Amino acid sequence: MPDDGMVHLSSPYSVAETINRLETLLQAKGLTLFCRIDHSGEAEKVGLKMHPTQLVIFGNPKGGTLVMIASPTIAIDLPLKALIWEDGGGKVWVSYNSPEYLQQRHNIPGDLLQNIAGLGSLLQKVVGLGGQSSLPHPHRRKQMADPKSSDHNQEISRDRLAELLNEDLSREYQAIIGYVVYSQVLKGAEYMNIADQLALHAKQELDHALTISRQIDYLGIMPTVTPKPVKTSDNAKEMLRFDLANENETVRNYRDRVRQCEALGEFAMAEQIRQILMQEQDHQIDLATALGEEVPDVGSRSEARPVT
Ligand SMILES: [Fe+2]
Numbered sequence: 001m002p003d004d005g006m007v008h009l010s011s012p013y014s015v016a017e018t019i020n021r022l023e024t025l026l027q028a029k030g031l032t033l034f035c036r037i038d039h040s041g042e043a044e045k046v047g048l049k050m051h052p053t054q055l056v057i058f059g060n061p062k063g064g065t066l067v068m069i070a071s072p073t074i075a076i077d078l079p080l081k082a083l084i085w086e087d088g089g090g091k092v093w094v095s096y097n098s099p100e101y102l103q104q105r106h107n108i109p110g111d112l113l114q115n116i117a118g119l120g121s122l123l124q125k126v127v128g129l130g131g132q133s134s135l136p137h138p139h140r141r142k143q144m145a146d147p148k149s150s151d152h153n154q155e156i157s158r159d160r161l162a163e164l165l166n167e168d169l170s171r172e173y174q175a176i177i178g179y180v181v182y183s184q185v186l187k188g189a190e191y192m193n194i195a196d197q198l199a200l201h202a203k204q205e206l207d208h209a210l211t212i213s214r215q216i217d218y219l220g221i222m223p224t225v226t227p228k229p230v231k232t233s234d235n236a237k238e239m240l241r242f243d244l245a246n247e248n249e250t251v252r253n254y255r256d257r258v259r260q261c262e263a264l265g266e267f268a269m270a271e272q273i274r275q276i277l278m279q280e281q282d283h284q285i286d287l288a289t290a291l292g293e294e295v296p297d298v299g300s301r302s303e304a305r306p307v308t
Pocket residue numbers: 172175204205208209250276280
């Protein structure tokens with residue numbers, strides 16, 4: 001969970017413009033604007049200088065009430081708040097309590113999370129689609145993704161995406177290790193060609209790991225350091241089968257990831273993953289060809305079950 005339960009979105013607009021955009025969106029969505037607290041304005045009245053900082057308090061009384069009935073202590077965090085503020089460098093941020101943090105803090109039942117979970121996508125719209133989502137160092141503190149968070153969420157959240165990308169990263173590490181070792185130990189004239197290809201795969205997998213960890217960092221989460229387990233065998237065919245099975249799994253996962261990035265408006269990230277996906281499909285073809293098999297049609301997970 002980013003920043004002790006807070007999410008920070010970079011806004012390309014001034015504080016005043018950002019607030020205008022938020023208020024217009026609230027109105028369009030039929031949400032109630034309860035109040036706006038001008039912290040910097042109040043500071044000025046008492047002769048103190050403060051960077052522009054305003055708090056907008058808003059919500060949906062019906063949706064919020066149902067959550068408060070189920071989890072009474074959330075009343076201290078409701079209505080929802082958006083903090084719009086300018087930092088020392090003149091950069092504008094929209095900060096808010098992450099819905100997953102509020103869920104854990106107040107033990108909100110999973111089926112009611114949706115009543116407050118729209119906050120993130122609403123504020124992302126305020127700052128424009130694909131807005132950067134994390135504070136630069138040193139504001140940001142990295143934490144491992146919380147595997148419990150947003151499991152009940154029907155739509156993918158940024159935290160959940162970061163968590164899934166961390167699983168992808170573990171698979172990339174697994175692939176690097178697998179290809180490094182297999183490319184060296186595969187013996188026999190019939191495997192010379194594929195051994196060279198595996199050495200090339202190893203380098204490409206390292207590039208994938210770098211790209212994926214950059215995306216995880218961008219989402220404000222610490223990239224994992226743990227590979228998925230690597231199987232070994234004395235049998236060349238078996239080694240290649242392990243590789244092919246992993247590539248099939250990887251292709252399935254990245255197909256889902258592209259859709260999930262797009263659902264979150266992260267189009268640049270989707271593009272990066274598409275590039276990786278193309279190479280993974282080449283890996284599949286290389287391995288299937290070496291094994292004398294057809295390239296399996298693996299589809300994607302989301303064709304079998306809803307995107308989580
Ligand atoms: Fe890869």
